[in-house]
Amino acid sequence: xxxxxxxxxxxxxxRPRTTLVGAMFASGAAMMVYFxxxxxxxxxxxxxxxxxxxxxxxxxIELGPPGFIFWTLILSVFTVQWAVQAIKNDDRTxxxxxxxxxxxxGVAVFNQLWFxxxxxxxxxxxxxxxxxxxxxxxxxxxxxxxxxxxxxLTMLRALLGLxxxxxxxxxxxxxxxxxxxxxxxxxxxxxxxxxx
Amino acid sequence: xxxxxxPPAPAVAESAPGPSAxxxxxxxxxxxxxxxxxxxxVFASMVLxxxxxxxxxxxxxxxxxxxxxxxxxGDNSYFQMWTLYRLGLVLLVVMPLFxxxxxxxxxxxxxxxxxxxxxxxxxxxxxxxxxAGITIVSVLAGGGWGALDGVTGDEADAIALTLVGTGMxxxxxxxxxxxxxxxVVSLRTPGMNLMRVPLxxxxxxxxxxxxxLTLPVAIANLVLMYVDLRGGPxxxxxxxxxxxxxxxxxxxxxxxxxxxxxxxxxxxxxxVVPAYxxxxxxxxxxxxxxxxxxxxxxxGGWSQPYFFDSTEDVVFVAFGVLAVxxxxxxxxxxxxxxxxxxxxxxxxxxxxxxxxxxAVLLFGGVVSGALRVIAPLDxxxxxxITGVFNLVLFxxxxxxxxxxxxxxxxxxxxxxxxxxxxxxxxxxxTGATLLGVADVVAGFxxxxxxxxxxxxxxxxxxxxxASAAGGFIIAAGMIYALGGFLVSLRSANSSAGxxxxxxxxxxxxxxxxxxxxxxxxxxxxxVSEAPLLDLADVGNDEEET
Numbered sequence: 001x002x003x004x005x006x007x008x009x010x011x012x013x014x015r016p017r018t019t020l021v022g023a024m025f026a027s028g029a030a031m032m033v034y035f036x037x038x039x040x041x042x043x044x045x046x047x048x049x050x051x052x053x054x055x056x057x058x059x060x061i062e063l064g065p066p067g068f069i070f071w072t073l074i075l076s077v078f079t080v081q082w083a084v085q086a087i088k089n090d091d092r093t094x095x096x097x098x099x100x101x102x103x104x105x106g107v108a109v110f111n112q113l114w115f116x117x118x119x120x121x122x123x124x125x126x127x128x129x130x131x132x133x134x135x136x137x138x139x140x141x142x143x144x145x146x147x148x149x150x151x152x153l154t155m156l157r158a159l160l161g162l163x164x165x166x167x168x169x170x171x172x173x174x175x176x177x178x179x180x181x182x183x184x185x186x187x188x189x190x191x192x193x194x195x196x
Numbered sequence: 197x198x199x200x201x202x203p204p205a206p207a208v209a210e211s212a213p214g215p216s217a218x219x220x221x222x223x224x225x226x227x228x229x230x231x232x233x234x235x236x237x238v239f240a241s242m243v244l245x246x247x248x249x250x251x252x253x254x255x256x257x258x259x260x261x262x263x264x265x266x267x268x269x270g271d272n273s274y275f276q277m278w279t280l281y282r283l284g285l286v287l288l289v290v291m292p293l294f295x296x297x298x299x300x301x302x303x304x305x306x307x308x309x310x311x312x313x314x315x316x317x318x319x320x321x322x323x324x325x326x327x328a329g330i331t332i333v334s335v336l337a338g339g340g341w342g343a344l345d346g347v348t349g350d351e352a353d354a355i356a357l358t359l360v361g362t363g364m365x366x367x368x369x370x371x372x373x374x375x376x377x378x379x380v381v382s383l384r385t386p387g388m389n390l391m392r393v394p395l396x397x398x399x400x401x402x403x404x405x406x407x408x409l410t411l412p413v414a415i416a417n418l419v420l421m422y423v424d425l426r427g428g429p430x431x432x433x434x435x436x437x438x439x440x441x442x443x444x445x446x447x448x449x450x451x452x453x454x455x456x457x458x459x460x461x462x463x464x465x466x467x468v469v470p471a472y473x474x475x476x477x478x479x480x481x482x483x484x485x486x487x488x489x490x491x492x493x494x495x496g497g498w499s500q501p502y503f504f505d506s507t508e509d510v511v512f513v514a515f516g517v518l519a520v521x522x523x524x525x526x527x528x529x530x531x532x533x534x535x536x537x538x539x540x541x542x543x544x545x546x547x548x549x550x551x552x553x554x555a556v557l558l559f560g561g562v563v564s565g566a567l568r569v570i571a572p573l574d575x576x577x578x579x580x581i582t583g584v585f586n587l588v589l590f591x592x593x594x595x596x597x598x599x600x601x602x603x604x605x606x607x608x609x610x611x612x613x614x615x616x617x618x619x620x621x622x623x624x625x626t627g628a629t630l631l632g633v634a635d636v637v638a639g640f641x642x643x644x645x646x647x648x649x650x651x652x653x654x655x656x657x658x659x660x661x662a663s664a665a666g667g668f669i670i671a672a673g674m675i676y677a678l679g680g681f682l683v684s685l686r687s688a689n690s691s692a693g694x695x696x697x698x699x700x701x702x703x704x705x706x707x708x709x710x711x712x713x714x715x716x717x718x719x720x721x722x723v724s725e726a727p728l729l730d731l732a733d734v735g736n737d738e739e740e741t
Contacts, residue, residue, distance in 0.1 A: 016382040025374045029408045036416025043502045124427045131428045
């Protein structure tokens with residue numbers, strides 16, 4: 001039965017978490033690019049292994065530097081969530097510090113990965129394994145740069161006072177993308193460096 | 197039905213120029229109004245539709261008479277145009293058409309003043325145009341997605357450029373998909389939960405989600421091929437490896453992924469039918485579920501050659517057969533809705549015919565697709581693949597054009613001539629049926645998917661000729677459709693009325709064409725999937741009391 005009433009109070013308008021939802025979709029898409037690359041990598045490596053061929057040259061992959069990257073990124077998960085929590089508590093100082101430290105971790109990771117790429121001594125055309133090494137690590141660097149840029153932009157907006165306890169989704173969105181990048185490296189670390 | 201009148205404050209920028217205002221190039225480049233961005237998408241994709249349909253005609257003629265036609269001057273060029281037709285119909289026509297429609301309609305359907313991330317939506321449309329231009333020009337310059345008979349140095353560069361253009365197009369489409377999906381998820385008006393979202397908006401949410409899950413895998417393919425071509429060991433990007441580059445992304449235009457580009461067909465049908473029948477959908481919840489199921493069975497990133505080896509794979513067969521279920525169920529519910537509504541006195545509008553045409557083609561496509569995956573029929577590698585491709589994608593074209601006609605008051609303020617629309621539809625339905633069915637039948641006689649020599653068969657040759665005739669009819673019809681659309685744009689502000697079709701969702705509560713900000717005041721709290729029908733019910737009840 002139809003009924004019209006004006007007696008009810010106005011609905012509470014929720015803040016649309018547009019940035020967070022958009023970042024969720026973007027993170028999912030970015031992850032699928034990466035999964036696509038790693039999936040093809042795993043398939044080709046399995047084929048080479050099945051055919052009895054070597055993949056990476058013996059002893060060329062070191063575990064130390066990629067491990068440093070992994071643990072640095074694990075630390076950054078805590079710092080980026082610290083930023084989210086701080087802004088929710090209206091603690092801007094801590095939020096800014098947390099984002100700055102996270103971005104610094106990002107720069108450190110870039111530096112370490114650049115070292116690995118230069119130190120390993122591969123060339124792109126050396127073979128399929130080497131080719132994949134450059135493509136996958138290169139793609140990771142692209143996503144890392146995007147994540148750092150996103151974080152820097154968010155910091156700038158936070159400095160301008162655009163985020164606060166009721167409007168924290170921009171920082172949460174940057175944190176979500178950052179965590180996606182951490183997940184990318186975690187898988188890369190295992191699939192490429194640990195299991196070689 | 198219950199309806200409350202408790203609108204939140206409207207967020208309307210009344211001072212901004214309306215859609216009828218004259219716009220310079222800078223305005224078009226910098227606009228963040230979703231309606232103008234949508235017009236760019238729709239206009240560009242309709243122009244590309246005519247071009248791709250014409251290309252399809254020549255490809256069909258070459259295929260029917262490979263020894264004598266000689267349109268393309270060699271097997272290599274023919275292969276490039278054949279691949280351009282396939283990928284172009286998906287990436288340059290069907291996806292942008294639906295994205296254009298969704299960019300226009302979805303924000304209004306969910307009661308929003310604009311699309312989410314309007315600047316990103318603007319960047320997406322211009323990136324798409326640039327990417328499409330790069331792709332087309334590079335293919336014409338000898339590029340494309342690989343070659344059959346060797347390449348020169350320049351052609352390898354052109355192939356690399358094609359890969360860049362394709363990647364750019366896909367990224368642009370994905371950005372637009374994110375804007376649309378985010379609009380549905382986070383900008384819905386109060387009371388509109390996901391079960392109350394209009395079917396077109398819901399279908400676009402499902403389609404966007406599937407595209408975001410699958411098309412990035414194609415980007416991964418493109419990255420591998422490009423880097424390999426530019427200095428790798430030439431495992432993935434060898435341009436001379438007999439079409440191997442195309443082979444790595446062919447999954448985009450084959451089952452099950454091909455269905456991902458037809459998900460919004462169910463949404464368009466679900467919007468048009470209740471408006472004509474003037475009743476609620478027979479079972480909105482089941483429709484929502486069927487659109488979701490169709491989305492699920494169209495996830496096809498796993499079906500590329502690296503991840504699965506055989507078309508007899510049980511998942512591949514299951515997805516192919518299961519696709520019939522949601523389509524049949526959705527069409528059954530729509531038919532039930534039509535029957536519930538009785539028989540309105542007036543002649544059915546062109547968009548209802550369009551919905552029927554899209555339904556017929558889609559049903560034909562999924563049934564042919566189910567036949568194609570049944571191993572004993574042995575249709576793998578035959579022209580049945582092309583048949584399924586054409587049936588499914590032209591059902592999408594029919595649905596998108598239906599949407600353009602249905603929502604034309606919101607695009608331009610005017611109405612597309614019903615007679616023009618009917619003629620376009622009739623040609624599309626006839627041509628696509630001929631095109632698709634002839635290829636499917638030829639598949640039973642083992643006609644190969646890509647034919648470069650005469651088959652020498654008394655059965656296959658006439659079928660391929662019939663298929664080419666279908667291509668001709670489609671090309672003619674699409675030129676006619678583009679003309680009708682342009683006339684409609686010129687008749688902007690020849691007011692069609694705000695709700696000429698008795699539509700039930702919120703876009704029909706706006707003016708035609710809609711003002712900046714869409715709604716003069718924010719919509720009342722929504723309590724069902726058909727808020728305007730609720731409003732009419734309330735009015736009727738008040739009159740009775």
